[in-house]
Amino acid sequence: MAKKSKYVCSSCGSNSATWLGKCPVCGEWNTYEEEIITTGKGSINVPKLKETKPVKIKDISTKTEVRLDSKNAELNRVLGGGIIPGSLTLLGGEPGIGKSTLALQVALDLDVGVLYVSGEESLQQIKLRANRINKNAENCFIHAEILLENIIQTIDNIKPELVVIDSIQTIQTEKLESTPGTVSQVRECTTIIQRYAKQTDIPFIIIGHINKEGSIAGPKILEHIVDTVLQFEGDRNFMYRILRGIKNRFGSTSEIGIFEMKSDGLREVNNPSELLMSQGNDNVSGVTISATLEGVRPLLIEIQALVSSAVYGTPQRSSTTFDLRRLNMLLAVLEKRAGFRLSTKDVFLNIAGGIKIIDTAMDLSVIASILSSDLDIAIPKNVCFAGEIGLSGEVRPVSRIEQRISEAQKLGIIEIYISKFTKNIDFSRFNIKITQVGKVEEVFRNLFGRK
């Protein structure tokens, strides 16, 4: 049996025959780890790929895809309508966020046969969790196992219609000698599962942990292998959870699912406005909601400003995650174009949750927060903003405004302020008040009824 060892970067998955201090591919330091690869041992009963031939595109029949209904409206929405046969869905999230709970809940809800494989918890622990969720499923098998060869054997025996793997970092294949959770194990196991799923048409939900940088542990390569990547987000101390599609070969990634963690499992949140309304801060001045985009994904975030008289000669301008130069520019615009005397005031700006987002559409919300705090007049929490501010005080249109509006509407906002210069958009399909403004002055007149 040949025994080889190689060094693999735990950040990006690139490998080298020798140890390196700095990864030449991703530039990270101290990420190379030794892995022993044993070849020749272990055989896995995955059928050989069938021989395929090229087919003319016009000859391919498009039989309507039959999706497996997960019985969970929020999950179905994020997946694009249900689980596609033979698909691999990676469910990522921080420890304790509720990945196992969500997966077990789906497994217990389904009428068809489901196999829930856990490498993390014992059968008793899973039973205790199932008792909490309080479901008596007839067709749900639980298997506490970490060896992929045995798992595949079990699937062959009981032929389930959905398999949940909790988690990919605890599973190992005999083909490699490295410990579970290493880059090679995670990658190899996922590749084998992918091939197996495609051959048998059994869909898999794979749970993956998130590393400290916030991406799914193990290399990015995992995200390339699977069909769908879902991320479960939220504050552990805060009961709401957001399920977000990051990649989806069978649907859009702009949908989100919202859940509430209760003592008896996750509840689907049908009326998302409660997410924004229940955070307190009602009738507090200086707080506004901004409809921003993170990459292509819309996100509603709370912007807080505090304006107070400067105690020292030079007023302070401070911001946790918002660009300070941009804040200074916006203050200058307010001073020059709208006549607000802010030069003797301290201005503090905070993006709730400490999220760092670079999106000029936050400008409108930032100035609304500043003015709200300066005048000490609260802005209702069901109003949000999306617009860029130019140097002459004009409110400029921003990208993907329709996506922002639909996200706002979905999250229970009743009015959104956008630029008057937004073109070629049919607003009639939205069920939300859209206020179009051209200049910063108009914003104040609308919001506070005065200039």
Ligand code: TYD
């Ligand atoms: P879990 O699904 O184990 O998280 P993950 O698999 O992502 O690590 O969820 C753990 C948390 O959820 C834990 O702190 C307890 C809480 N929880 C509830 O509040 N209600 C429940 O019904 C269950 C099962 C868990």
Ligand code: MG
């Ligand atoms: Mg878990």
